[in-house]
Amino acid sequence: xxxxxxxxxxxxxxxxxxxxxxTAKAGEMTAIVGPNGxxxxxxxxxxxxEIVASGVTRLDGQNIAKMSxxxxxxxxxxxxxxxxVAFPFTVLELVRLGLTRGFATSATTGQDTLPHQALARVGLxxxxxxxxxxxxxxxxxxxxxxxxxxxxxxxxxxxxxxxLFLDEPVSALDIGHQLVVMQIAHDFAQMGGGxxxxxxxxxxxxxxxxxxxxxxxxRVQGVGTPKEVFTDAHLSACYGCTLRTNTPPPFGGPWILxxxxxxxxxxxxxxxxxxxx
Amino acid sequence: MAFVTSRLAPRRPAxxxxxxxxxxxxxxxxxxxALIVVMLLSLGWGAASGIDVPGALAxxxxxxxxxxxxxxxxxxxRMPRMVTGALVGAALAVSGTVMQGLFRNPLxxxxxxxxSAGAGFGAVAAIVLGGFLPVAIQAATGAALIPLAAFLGxxxxxxxxxxxxxxxxxxxxxxxxxxxxxxxxxTGAVTGFIVYRASDDQLxxxxxxxMGSVAGATWxxxxxxxxxxxxxxxxxxxxxxxLDALALxxxxxxxxxxxxxxxxxxxxxxxxxxxxxxxxxxxxxGFVGIVVPHLLRLVQGPVxxxxxPNAAILGAIVVLLADMxxxxxxxxxxxxxxxxxAVLGGPFFLWILLKNRAILEM
Numbered sequence: 001x002x003x004x005x006x007x008x009x010x011x012x013x014x015x016x017x018x019x020x021x022x023t024a025k026a027g028e029m030t031a032i033v034g035p036n037g038x039x040x041x042x043x044x045x046x047x048x049x050e051i052v053a054s055g056v057t058r059l060d061g062q063n064i065a066k067m068s069x070x071x072x073x074x075x076x077x078x079x080x081x082x083x084x085v086a087f088p089f090t091v092l093e094l095v096r097l098g099l100t101r102g103f104a105t106s107a108t109t110g111q112d113t114l115p116h117q118a119l120a121r122v123g124l125x126x127x128x129x130x131x132x133x134x135x136x137x138x139x140x141x142x143x144x145x146x147x148x149x150x151x152x153x154x155x156x157x158x159x160x161x162x163x164l165f166l167d168e169p170v171s172a173l174d175i176g177h178q179l180v181v182m183q184i185a186h187d188f189a190q191m192g193g194g195x196x197x198x199x200x201x202x203x204x205x206x207x208x209x210x211x212x213x214x215x216x217x218x219r220v221q222g223v224g225t226p227k228e229v230f231t232d233a234h235l236s237a238c239y240g241c242t243l244r245t246n247t248p249p250p251f252g253g254p255w256i257l258x259x260x261x262x263x264x265x266x267x268x269x270x271x272x273x274x275x276x277x
Numbered sequence: 278m279a280f281v282t283s284r285l286a287p288r289r290p291a292x293x294x295x296x297x298x299x300x301x302x303x304x305x306x307x308x309x310x311a312l313i314v315v316m317l318l319s320l321g322w323g324a325a326s327g328i329d330v331p332g333a334l335a336x337x338x339x340x341x342x343x344x345x346x347x348x349x350x351x352x353x354x355r356m357p358r359m360v361t362g363a364l365v366g367a368a369l370a371v372s373g374t375v376m377q378g379l380f381r382n383p384l385x386x387x388x389x390x391x392x393s394a395g396a397g398f399g400a401v402a403a404i405v406l407g408g409f410l411p412v413a414i415q416a417a418t419g420a421a422l423i424p425l426a427a428f429l430g431x432x433x434x435x436x437x438x439x440x441x442x443x444x445x446x447x448x449x450x451x452x453x454x455x456x457x458x459x460x461x462x463x464t465g466a467v468t469g470f471i472v473y474r475a476s477d478d479q480l481x482x483x484x485x486x487x488m489g490s491v492a493g494a495t496w497x498x499x500x501x502x503x504x505x506x507x508x509x510x511x512x513x514x515x516x517x518x519x520l521d522a523l524a525l526x527x528x529x530x531x532x533x534x535x536x537x538x539x540x541x542x543x544x545x546x547x548x549x550x551x552x553x554x555x556x557x558x559x560x561x562x563g564f565v566g567i568v569v570p571h572l573l574r575l576v577q578g579p580v581x582x583x584x585x586p587n588a589a590i591l592g593a594i595v596v597l598l599a600d601m602x603x604x605x606x607x608x609x610x611x612x613x614x615x616x617x618x619a620v621l622g623g624p625f626f627l628w629i630l631l632k633n634r635a636i637l638e639m
Contacts, residue, residue, distance in 0.1 A: 050528050069531055069534050069535060069536045072532075073532065073534025078532040084526065085524060086381035086382060086523075087383070087574065088578065088579060089521075089524070090296075090578060092295030092296055093295065093296075093297070093578060093580050097521055097522055097533060128295030
C-alpha cells in the first residue's frame with residue numbers, strides 16, 4: 001500500500017501540487033492522468049522521494065523520507081522520462097546497473113542470466129552489444145525499462161510487495177511496443193507488485209489501469225476506476241476540450257475520442273464524430 | 278556439414294555480447310606487463326652510465342653486493358623519482374576518471390578546470406607564507422604542510438567549480454570549462470602575486486610548480502604525499518558503481534540506491550586530496566587525467582569498476598614515459614615533464630573536443 005497525504009509542492013511562487021492525497025494498492029496498476037502542467041510528474045517525483053515535498057508518503061507503512069537510498073532501491077524502481085546517458089555504455093552494461101542487490105552484496109544468483117531475461121522481456125534480445133547512445137529514443141526507453149525491471153525482478157520479495165513507478169512509459173514508443181510495455185506493467189501488478197504510472201494516453205489507461213487519479217492544476221479532480229473517472233463532463237472540464245467517452249462492445253471499458261471544435265476543418269470533424277453516428 | 282553448423286552457430290556466445298569485462302581484464306594484464314617494463318627502463322634511464330641496476334636492486338634484498346655509487350643513484354635518486362612518477366600518474370588518471378564521472382562528461386580534467394591551479398596556489402602559499410604561521414602549526418604539520426595546503430586549495434576550487442557548473446543536477450560543460458578558466462586565472466593571479474613577493478630562495482622552490490617535474494622527488498616528499506595518493510587510489514573503486522549510476526543522471530542514481538550527495542562529497546574530497554598531493558610533489562602535470570580515461574573508454578567502455586584500475590596503471594605508464602622523454606630531449610639538461618604532457622596531450626584534447634562537439638553544444 002502506498003499512501004501519500006497532503007502532498008504540496010511549490011516552485012517559487014507557483015503551487016504545483018496543492019494538498020494532494022494519493023493511494024495505490026499492491027497488486028493493482030494505478031494511473032495518474034491529467035493535462036500538461038497538471039502536476040502528474042511532480043506527484044510521481046514527490047512519492048518516489050526524488051523531490052522534497054511537504055506531506056508524508058508511506059510505502060507499506062514506512063515513511064519514505066526516513067528510508068535510506070539503498071533500502072528504497074530494493075523496494076521500488078523508477079523509470080523516468082528518457083534521459084541522457086553520459087557515457088557510451090553497451091545495452092548489457094546499462095541493464096546490469098539494475099542489479100541493485102549487487103550494490104550491497106557482491107554476488108546474487110542469476111546475475112549472469114537475469115539481464116538477458118529482462119532484455120528479452122522488453123523485446124530487445126540481441127541488442128546486448130549495441131551502444132546505448134546509438135539507439136533510437138524508443139529503444140533506449142525500453143533498455144531503461146529492462147534496467148528498472150531488473151532492479152525489482154521479483155514483484156514480491158520476502159512477503160513484501162515491490163513497486164514500479166513509471167513516468168510516461170510509452171510516450172516514445174510505437175503502438176505495438178506500447179502494448180508490450182503496458183502488458184509488462186500489468187503482469188507485474190498481477191503477480192502482486194504495485195505499479196504507479198503517469199499516463200498521457202487515456203485509452204491505454206482505460207485498458208490497463210485498475211485505478212485512476214485525475215489531476216488538474218495541482219489538485220485531485222477524480223479518483224476511482226477508469227469507468228468512474230472517465231466521464232465526458234469530468235474529462236472535458238480538465239482537458240479543456242470536448243471529449244466523448246464510449247464503451248465499444250469487444251472491450252467494454254471506456255473509450256475516449258476527441259470531439260473537434262466546430263471551426264476545425266471538415267474532415268477532422270467527420271472522423272471524430274463517426275463513431276457516434 | 279561442419280560448414281552449415283558454423284554458419285548457424287552464433288558468432289559469439291550471447292552471454293559475451295556487450296560484456297567488455299574480459300577485454301578489460303586482458304588489457305589490464307598487458308598494461309601491468311608494460312608498467313613493469315617501463316618501471317625498469319625508468320630506473321636504468323639517465324645521465325650516469327654504467328650503473329648496475331639489477332645488481333643494486335638485488336643488493337638491497339641481500340643478494341650479492343653493489344658499489345656505493347650504484348646503490349645511491351638507484352635507491353636515493355632514481356627509485357623515489359620512479360615511484361613518484363608512477364604514483365602521480367596513477368593518481369592523475371584516476372582523478373580525471375572520477376571527475377569525468379562526477380561531472381558526467383568526458384572533458385572534465387583537474388588540470389583544465391582549475392583544480393590543479395587551486396592546489397598550486399595552496400602549495401605556493403604554503404612555501405612563501407608558511408613561515409608566518411604559528412610555530413605550533415608549523416611543527417605539527419612539518420613536511421605535510423605543503424601537501425595539506427595544496428589539498429585545501431584543490432578542494433576549495435573543486436567545490437566552487439561544482440557549485441557554479443551544476444544546476445538542478447545537470448552540469449553544463451560550457452559553464453564548467455569557462456568557470457574553470459576564470460578560477461584558474463584568478464588563482465593564477467593570486468599565486469603570481471605571492472610569487473612576486475617571494476624571496477630568492479623561495480623562488481627557486483617555486484619555479485617548477487608552473488610546469489611540473491618529477492626531478493625533485495625525494496623519499497621525504499614521497500613520505501608526506503604518498504600515503505594520501507595511495508589512500509585515494511584504494512578508495513576510488515568504492516565509487517565505481519555510484520559513478521556508473523550517475524552517468525544516467527542524479528535522480529536515476531538515487532533510485533538505484535546511491536546516496537548521491539554523500540557520494541559527490543566523497544568524490545570531490547578524493548579528487549582534491551589526490552590532485553593536491555600530486556601538485557605538492559610534482560607541480561602541475563596536465564592532460565594525463567583526460568587522455569588516459571578517454572583512450573581506455575574507447576577500448577573497454579565506461580564501466581568504472583573496470584576502468585579505474587586500468588586508468589591507474591596506464592596513467593603510471595604515461596607519466597613514466599613522459600619523464601623519460603623529458604630526460605632525453607635536451608640531455609643532459611631536463612625538460613619539465615608538464616611541457617611533454619602538454620605537447621602530447623594538447624592535440625589529443627583538441628581531437629576529443631572535435632569528436633564531442635555535440636556534447637559541448639548542450
